[in-house]
Amino acid sequence: MLDPMTINRLSETGVADGWRCLEVGAGGGSVAVWLAQQVAPSGTVLATDVKPRHIPQTAGLEVTQHDIVTDPLPQAAFDLIHARLVLLHLPERRSVLHRLVRALRPGGWLQLDEFDITYGPALLMPDQAARELYERFLAAKARMFRAAGADGAWGKNAPQAMHDFGLIEIDPAVSLQTWRAESAGVGLLLHHTFHLRDKLIAAGMTDRQLEDIRRLLTDPSFMAISCPIYSIQGRRPPSGGHVRLR
Helix, strand or coil: CCHHHHHHHHHCCCCCCCCEEEEECCCCCHHHHHHHHHHCCCCEEEEEECCHHHCCCCCCEEEEECCCCCCCCCCCCEEEEEEECCHHHCCCHHHHHHHHHHHEEEEEEEEEEEECCCCCCEEECCCHHHHHHHHHHHHHHHHHHHHCCCCCCHHHHHHHHHHHCCCEEEEEEEECCEEECCCHHHHHHHHHHHHCHHHHHHCCCCHHHHHHHHHHHCCCCCEEECCCEEEEEEECCCCCCCCCCC
16 A cells, blocks of 8 residues: 555665665565665665564565564664654654664665554544544544554654754655545554454444444445655765764
8 A cells, every 4th residue: 555655755765776775664575675676686675574474585685583672783784774654653763763873874864654643534424423433433543552652643753853863854755545445544444443453442442333433444435534644754964974862
């Protein structure tokens, strides 16, 4: 769902043959594979994840199990670092961001793609009760995020944090989508009602309400605005620049 936006933004950095890249929290590996194709034949991509089993093997791509919060990371080693929907989940996000900045070579690029779940209004619902249920569901998700130490507004907070740690040329791009029942983003919400059921219950939802939400998300009349996703790029200053710690 997000690869076209991510790849378009990464291409703007000029990533090319010979670059050394780091893909943090690579997930299924689609972005890491694309990067490996761009830096071939002499560049390399290191793809990390706490569970890297879904990342495919391909030329120029090194895959390793790695916890970005606790495991070592080389300093001044990468021309480009990318992380998508990773830091917002981490209570230690600012210290992780500082580690990523230090891992950039002078002049290197960092791109963070992050949600802001504090926005995502309903546009069209079958009735007022359905609208209120959808809003209750979004509010429960926000409480669940906070309880886990996540920052649901990290997408709009990340540009300032990147500046605070000394990056320059900060460039946020924001994407919104209209979500309908068949949209991939709505499919993700539907998955959440099952995968995150226990956490949503703890955040105040009931099983009956989750069943109603599942019906709503598959209703042909459902329409909402997605939460924004921010794709933020910043650059470590060239030689002589300093990385700040705040």
